[in-house]
Amino acid sequence: MRYFIQFSYFGKAYHGWQNQPNAITVQEVLQKALSTLLRKTVEVVGAGRTDAGVHARQMYGHVDVDAISDIDDLVYRLNAFLPDDIAVQGIHKVVDGAHARFDAVERTYEYWLVKEKDPFLFDHAHFVKHPLDVDAMNKAAKMLLEHRDFECFSKSNTDVKTFNCDVREAFWAIDKEKWVFTITADRFLRNMVRAVVGTLLEVGMGKMSPEDIHRIIASKDRGEAGASVPAKGLYLTKVSYPKEIFDEQKG
Template structure:
């Protein structure tokens, strides 16, 4: 039978989601826990890849196993077995052809920026010393909306068939002492969100104009976009699926 597992993690100690030969990853820790408790080799397919240091408030992966007698009990045992920075929220029986990556219809990320130096939030936010013009940053962010070629924000030499993504939301909001950038799209390219945030911060500090965002996007050149911001302040916050896979359990 096929199951989805819903989980979250604080990514500071991990070299991203995907298993790598000489680094600790979230996938490795989860597969080890599942395999130990279910007493067979379990392989997980994640909804996507997060880079080293990136966090996830909501992430999904699918796996196959003959049967699970009690999903709630397995969740409890997994959370007892896993390290403190990884937590499982739910295990859901899904159709046999359900795919955590390919069936996802939307993904949402947040990026947290602060202008107030605070030693207690340094590990999870990006401290920007220069004054930021959030109004201009939102004007530039609005230019990201719709289906466009975002090669300019993609990591170089990445193996993808298309650079087109449909961005449905891109907005900066002040939440307590943070400026939070929220972006939702059907798919994301590698390094895309961090490159977008770096470019929008250039707008906010006056390094480039709002209008220059048109030039950046049309150039299709990573060299035209801003510097990638640190991974430590990036959060995958939501992954959505059709209701025939997961019925109103998102969010």
């Protein structure tokens, strides 16, 4: 049977989500925990990949295992077995063929930055000491919604069939001690959000105008966009699926 696992992690200790030959990853740790508790080799297929140091407040993966008789008990035992920086929120029965990556219809990321040095947010947010014009940054962010091809924000030499993404929202908001950039799209390219934020910071510092966003995107050149911001401020916050793929009454 196929199940979706909902989980979260703080990414500082991990080389991203996806298994790597010589580095510890979230996928490796979660698969080892599941395989140990279920006493069989289990593969977790994630909703996407996050880079080294990136966090996930909501992530999904699917597994194919025998029927789970007591889901709540398995969630409890998983959380007791997993390290403190990975937590499982739930396990859900889904219809046959449901796919954690391909059936996701929308993903949302947040990027956190702070304007004052804060030891309690050092590992959680990017410290930017320069003055920033949030209105200009929001004007530039809104322009992202007018485009589809975001090759200029993609990691170089990425093997993808298309650079097209449907960006549905992109905005900055000030939340007490931190500034939060929220962006939602059907899909994201590798390194895309960090490159977008780096470019918007250039706008905020007056090094680019908001209208430069159109020129940068049209260029399809990664070198025209701003530098990528550090991974520690990036959070995958939501992955959305069609309701009909969940089959809870059979779980």
